[in-house]
Amino acid sequence: MATNQQVKLLGFVGSPIVARAELALKLKGVEYEYIQESSLTNKSDLLLKSNPVYKRLPVLLHNDKPVCESLLIVEYVDETWTGHPILPSDPYHKALSRFWSSFIEDRVWPAVNKAAWNPNKQEREKGAEEAREALEILDKGLKVNDKFFNGDSVGLLDIAALVIFYWIPIIQEACEFNAYSGDQYQNLEKRGQVVLNDPVVKGVLPPRDVLLSFFRARFQSIIDSK
Amino acid sequence: MATNQQVKLLGFVGSPIVARAELALKLKGVEYEYIQESSLTNKSDLLLKSNPVYKRLPVLLHNDKPVCESLLIVEYVDETWTGHPILPSDPYHKALSRFWSSFIEDRVWPAVNKAAWNPNKQEREKGAEEAREALEILDKGLKVNDKFFNGDSVGLLDIAALVIFYWIPIIQEACEFNAYSGDQYQNLEKRGQVVLNDPVVKGVLPPRDVLLSFFRARFQSIIDSK
Numbered sequence: 021m022a023t024n025q026q027v028k029l030l031g032f033v034g035s036p037i038v039a040r041a042e043l044a045l046k047l048k049g050v051e052y053e054y055i056q057e058s059s060l061t062n063k064s065d066l067l068l069k070s071n072p073v074y075k076r077l078p079v080l081l082h083n084d085k086p087v088c089e090s091l092l093i094v095e096y097v098d099e100t101w102t103g104h105p106i107l108p109s110d111p112y113h114k115a116l117s118r119f120w121s122s123f124i125e126d127r128v129w130p131a132v133n134k135a136a137w138n139p140n141k142q143e144r145e146k147g148a149e150e151a152r153e154a155l156e157i158l159d160k161g162l163k164v165n166d167k168f169f170n171g172d173s174v175g176l177l178d179i180a181a182l183v184i185f186y187w188i189p190i191i192q193e194a195c196e197f198n199a200y201s202g203d204q205y206q207n208l209e210k211r212g213q214v215v216l217n218d219p220v221v222k223g224v225l226p227p228r229d230v231l232l233s234f235f236r237a238r239f240q241s242i243i244d245s246k
Numbered sequence: 247m248a249t250n251q252q253v254k255l256l257g258f259v260g261s262p263i264v265a266r267a268e269l270a271l272k273l274k275g276v277e278y279e280y281i282q283e284s285s286l287t288n289k290s291d292l293l294l295k296s297n298p299v300y301k302r303l304p305v306l307l308h309n310d311k312p313v314c315e316s317l318l319i320v321e322y323v324d325e326t327w328t329g330h331p332i333l334p335s336d337p338y339h340k341a342l343s344r345f346w347s348s349f350i351e352d353r354v355w356p357a358v359n360k361a362a363w364n365p366n367k368q369e370r371e372k373g374a375e376e377a378r379e380a381l382e383i384l385d386k387g388l389k390v391n392d393k394f395f396n397g398d399s400v401g402l403l404d405i406a407a408l409v410i411f412y413w414i415p416i417i418q419e420a421c422e423f424n425a426y427s428g429d430q431y432q433n434l435e436k437r438g439q440v441v442l443n444d445p446v447v448k449g450v451l452p453p454r455d456v457l458l459s460f461f462r463a464r465f466q467s468i469i470d471s472k
Contacts, residue, residue, distance in 0.1 A: 073345075073349065073383055073387065082338070085338055087338070087341045088345060089345060089348070092341050092344050092345055092348075093341075095340075095341070095344070096337050096338070096340070096341045099337035099340065100337045111322050111325035111326045112308070112311055112313070112322070114321075114322070114325065115313045115318050115319075115321070115322045118318050118321070119299075119314060119315060119318055122315070122318075123299065157299055161299065
């Protein structure tokens with residue numbers, strides 16, 4: 021990377037969505053400055069200015085130009101820096117990777133958040149059910165066809181699925197529901213084991229016990245506020 | 247295109263979402279067979295088999311391999327066939343085109359559908375308000391910076407925004423609400439005039455009066471069923 025390039029990432033430690041952008045940058049070996057938002061509720065002027073539409077993390081600032089939305093950041097990083105290819109080169113495999121990544125974003129992740137953080141217990145149960153349904157569709161869709169992924173190396177779909185491989189097991193333990201188990205979703209589990217063993221992936225994962233304590237405290241505050 | 251290639255598009259005449267895929271294929275000069283779904287409610291076996299996850303149109307079948315989701319089809323077409331470039335070449339402009347295209351998909355279009363087809367009048371009014379808010383954000387976001395589009399030629403964001411340039415004015419007339427007017431959203435209006443004058447775009451637009459009658463009848467059936 022040219023030395024006159026400036027790369028900053030607005031993030032929040034522990035967020036699986038921010039971790040996607042971090043992982044993409046690390047896979048490419050891009051040096052960047054991590055700017056931690058001090059709070060998820062009291063948003064910084066820099067975040068509001070950089071992502072006025074959704075006002076959410078992560079935001080990549082490349083020479084002060086903001087790129088928003090985690091999956092779009094991953095594609096931007098792949099297209100901007102050479103080295104480790106993140107998207108498959110074949111257009112059909114590319115389309116499948118994008119399709120399933122968006123499915124995780126639109127169907128799996130919102131259901132998990134509902135299962136974990138909705139103040140209403142019935143809604144939480146409904147969320148867990150929706151998450152199981154979505155995970156089953158995903159697991160069946162992936163089948164044994166690992167071309168949906170990026171061959172042996174970590175790719176877009178792996179990055180999108182990190183929420184499943186690493187975060188969901190911790191969140192469901194903290195928030196007392198059951199959406200994901202390796203026995204049920206064997207294609208996901210198999211791929212998850214490969215991805216979580218990757219040294220670059222390991223470098224972006226926050227410690228399990230820290231996340232568990234954080235999510236437990238957040239869950240308890242929801243229960244207490246009822 | 248090699249003669250041994252087979253391209254089919256599962257669609258439904260009059261759908262702005264299907265028109266995106268059609269337009270991408272026509273911009274590239276790809277010959278394809280259009281397979282019309284006979285009904286939007288009674289889905290064909292081919293559709294259910296090709297898009298088991300969302301069961302919705304359009305689906306592109308390229309040598310029998312299905313590609314789903316309109317914006318992903320547009321990217322697939324751009325990456326598969328040479329000729330007219332649909333996405334900007336610069337990664338930053340590419341990211342912005344994807345960002346605003348997804349914004350239209352996630353924020354503008356669902357609000358317009360709510361404003362048009364929700365059986366509850368208050369919900370319809372809420373939908374129209376949400377559509378106006380989203381269109382205002384989009385119009386401001388686009389400003390005078392036409393690099394978000396694809397320069398002079400028709401690109402991804404134009405294809406995504408065709409629902410605004412052509413369909414929304416017809417739908418709001420049929421369904422008696424007001425979300426879009428050229429006076430209010432001058433950046434959109436300016437770009438819309440360029441895009442709607444493009445000869446290839448003209449070739450995929452269904453006649454205005456046919457759409458208006460179709461949407462009027464659909465709206466009346468919703469009013470009558472109350």
